[in-house]
Amino acid sequence: MPFDEVFSRYEQMRQQCPVSHTNDRGGYWNVLRYKDIKSVIKDPYTFESGVPFVGSALKERFIPLTLNPPEHQMYRRILNPLMSRQRFEQMAPAVQALVTEILAPLLAAGGGDFASDVAYPLPARVLLKFLGLEDSTWGSLKAMSKERLEGRADPRRAQEAAAAFRAVVSDVVADRQGSPRDPETDFFSAILEESVDGQPMSTEDAVTIGYQLMAAGHDTTTSALTSAVYLLSTHPDVQQRLRADRNLIDSAVEEMLRFEPPLHRVARTSTKSTCLGGEEIPEGELVAINWAAANRDPEVFTAPNELDPARTPNRHLTFGQGVHMCLGAPLARLELSTVINTILDHTGWIELDGPYKRAAVGISGFDSLPIRFASRA
Numbered sequence: 001m002p003f004d005e006v007f008s009r010y011e012q013m014r015q016q017c018p019v020s021h022t023n024d025r026g027g028y029w030n031v032l033r034y035k036d037i038k039s040v041i042k043d044p045y046t047f048e049s050g051v052p053f054v055g056s057a058l059k060e061r062f063i064p065l066t067l068n069p070p071e072h073q074m075y076r077r078i079l080n081p082l083m084s085r086q087r088f089e090q091m092a093p094a095v096q097a098l099v100t101e102i103l104a105p106l107l108a109a110g111g112g113d114f115a116s117d118v119a120y121p122l123p124a125r126v127l128l129k130f131l132g133l134e135d136s137t138w139g140s141l142k143a144m145s146k147e148r149l150e151g152r153a154d155p156r157r158a159q160e161a162a163a164a165f166r167a168v169v170s171d172v173v174a175d176r177q178g179s180p181r182d183p184e185t186d187f188f189s190a191i192l193e194e195s196v197d198g199q200p201m202s203t204e205d206a207v208t209i210g211y212q213l214m215a216a217g218h219d220t221t222t223s224a225l226t227s228a229v230y231l232l233s234t235h236p237d238v239q240q241r242l243r244a245d246r247n248l249i250d251s252a253v254e255e256m257l258r259f260e261p262p263l264h265r266v267a268r269t270s271t272k273s274t275c276l277g278g279e280e281i282p283e284g285e286l287v288a289i290n291w292a293a294a295n296r297d298p299e300v301f302t303a304p305n306e307l308d309p310a311r312t313p314n315r316h317l318t319f320g321q322g323v324h325m326c327l328g329a330p331l332a333r334l335e336l337s338t339v340i341n342t343i344l345d346h347t348g349w350i351e352l353d354g355p356y357k358r359a360a361v362g363i364s365g366f367d368s369l370p371i372r373f374a375s376r377a
């Protein structure tokens with residue numbers, strides 16, 4: 001389906017069949033209303049995690065994404081303080097330095113492809129910094145991730161890409177086991193000091209945690225960055241307001257995340273027969289919850305198809321909610337606000353410069369986004 005039709009299709013389905021079953025891809029339920037999605041995510045015992053997406057080729061154990069309470073809490077207890085807003089704020093200077101470095105060639109040239117030149121490398125390099133991995137590995141990390149996503153429907157390709165990805169993390173974990181660093185600043189040294197259910201953190205678990213963070217943390221943010229710059233370039237009124245009042249940046253970032261969420265859907269599995277939105281969902285069914293549709297539900301958001309940089313409150317579901325709420329949200333927000341602020345600091349105007357190429361829906365965003373900067377008046 002062309003991207004321009006996606007949100008009107010969601011709207012139509014939300015009105016006509018807000019909870020409905022499809023036989024597509026082995027069969028699953030679609031949930032589109034905000035209130036029904038809240039019911040699903042508030043009840044992780046009836047709607048279990050385990051299969052992260054409709055059509056996942058691999059049943060991988062991700063920590064903490066595919067776990068359920070009470071096991072899930074054991075890992076969140078360890079990860080929450082290591083990925084708190086305060087902890088990520090300490091990364092602000094490093095994020096600013098990377099943004100400055102990566103944007104410099106585009107600013108010098110008066111523009112370029114924001115998707116391939118900025119949004120593609122930035123989140124991977126920020127994540128490597130956070131995890132204490134070599135900056136030089138970002139290219140292979142992105143290549144592996146692309147293979148994982150493209151190979152999603154092919155178990156052999158997905159398996160090979162996952163194995164290559166895990167090998168990179170295994171090397172770092174082995175390194176920290178041999179020569180631990182300061183746990184206050186080094187992620188893997190910190191988690192290797194922890195115990196789970198009375199047992200020391202296993203090598204297997206440490207690798208799985210690192211692997212999940214890498215898998216979850218960069219393509220989503222790449223997508224959010226391209227969407228933000230696209231929205232800035234195509235909404236001159238919003239751009240004007242942000243240039244005039246930088247206090248709006250944080251709420252504008254939230255609104256851009258609401259408007260074009262990187263991840264449209266995730267899945268749960270029903271553990272018992274249950275009624276949702278007037279429909280009876282039998283036990284053992286896959287249930288796809290659609291954050292993107294919920295974010296435009298008129299029962300919750302006034303004028304949901306308008307981009308309002310000052311929208312308050314803005315209870316969008318782009319980072320999920322409930323026990324599995326995104327651990328990396330503060331880092332993604334930091335990257336978004338740093339990029340937007342830096343662009344506004346160094347340019348007088350930003351606009352599209354020719355045809356762009358949207359990425360596949362699911363992880364939305366852009367594969368190519370040519371932009372042009374005008375210098376400051």
Ligand code: HEM
Nearest residue numbers: 064065216217220221224266318319320324326327328332
């Ligand atoms: C704009 C960027 C991002 C978006 C839109 C996003 C979105 C999400 C969503 C919707 C979930 C919930 C999934 C579910 O309920 O099944 C989630 C979970 C998660 N995200 Fe993010 N994410 C982003 C960036 C990041 C980053 C940068 C990291 C790592 C540094 C990260 C790490 C995680 C982890 C570890 C989980 C699993 C949490 C759990 O199961 O308890 N995410 N994310």
